[in-house]
Amino acid sequence: FDRADAEHQRAESQADLAKSDAERAKNLIATKAISKEDFDTKTKTYTSALAAVKSARAAMDSARLNLEFTEIHAPIGGRISRALVTEGNLVSGGVSGAGATLLTTIVSLDPLYLYGDADERAILKYRRLSKEGTRVSARDKEIPAEMELADETGFPHKGYMDFVDNRVDPNTGTLRARGVFTNADHSLSPGLFARIRIPGSGKYPALLLPDRALGSDQAQKFVYVVNAEKKVEFRPVKIGPMIDGLRVVKEGLKPGEQVIVEGLLRVRPGVVVEAKPLETK
Structure with a gap:
């Protein structure tokens, strides 16, 4: 020069x-x-x-x-791995995988990206909800995402979805998506396996019941309701996920109805009962 x-x-x-x-x-x-x-x-x-x-x-x-070209600058900030070559070694340039010498690797620490795959049933469900206007598509807007590691519960890490692939993998029948999570304290490490949770539907009114109040009749979930005549009624219900230890009931119940929680094995439809409020701890 x-x-x-x-x-x-x-x-x-x-x-x-x-x-x-x-x-x-x-x-x-x-x-x-x-x-x-x-x-x-x-x-x-x-x-x-x-x-x-x-x-x-x-x-x-x-x-x-x-x-x-004699100096190498990383395109991202993060944590670098060990040096695979040292001063004086002969190296080759070019494209990675085409004979170029790998010097080292570097990974981003903040933010971190979590990749997950959705099956065809979930994909069709999300697209149908998006067309109905009850759920926003991750392709159109950033939607919230939650993550938990193998030793965690409650999905404590909050982030958002920023990428959905453009095609379904024909070999696996899944669609790749990506969530972004902050890692300012570097408590998370690239390469960890984690679970990711995203909203499966839009907002809807629902009731919450203790899970033990539900009974099963083959594939049908039901509850016992006490009507105004103090008689037990069999009521099929459509349930949703668990939230804070309580089961979401989407359909089958109305606000204010009395549901039997304890003693399900001792009651039958049509039986007159004296219901008492459930004592919560």
Whole structure:
């Protein structure tokens, strides 16, 4: 680079000298003090010197670029792994996987990306809800996401979904998606396995019941309700997920109805009972 820089400075100096000669020749030709041939020689020499300056500048820029190639800058911030080569080793450049020498690896620490796969049933469900307008698609807007590690419960890490792939993998029948989670304290480490949870539907009114109040009749879930005549009624219900230890009941119950929680094995539909409020701890 120093040699190219010196050549550039020399070319600029010669161009300045040729410019002065050309300007003097212009004044002399006006008084017929020099021949036309000498004037043409001075002006063409100046033009050639300008071209030499451009060539020297291009060579200097190329040398500067080659000098920058001797330093390696990471495109991201994070944690670097061990050095796979040391000073003095012979390395090869090029594209990774095509004969290039791997120097080391670096991983991002904040934020972290969690990749997960959704099956076809979930994909079709989310698309149907998006068309109905009851759930926002992750392709259109960032939706909240929650994560928990193998030794955690309650999905304590909060983030959002920022990517959904454009096709279903025909080999697995799944669609790849990605969640973004902050890791300011570096408590999480790249490569860990985790569970991710996203909203499976839009907002809807629902009731919450202790899970032990539910009974099963083959594939049908049901509860026993005490009507105004204090008689037990069999009531099929449609349930949802668990929230804070209580089961979501989407359909089958109305607010204010009395549901039997204890003693399900001792009651039958049509039996008259004396219901007591459930004592909560």
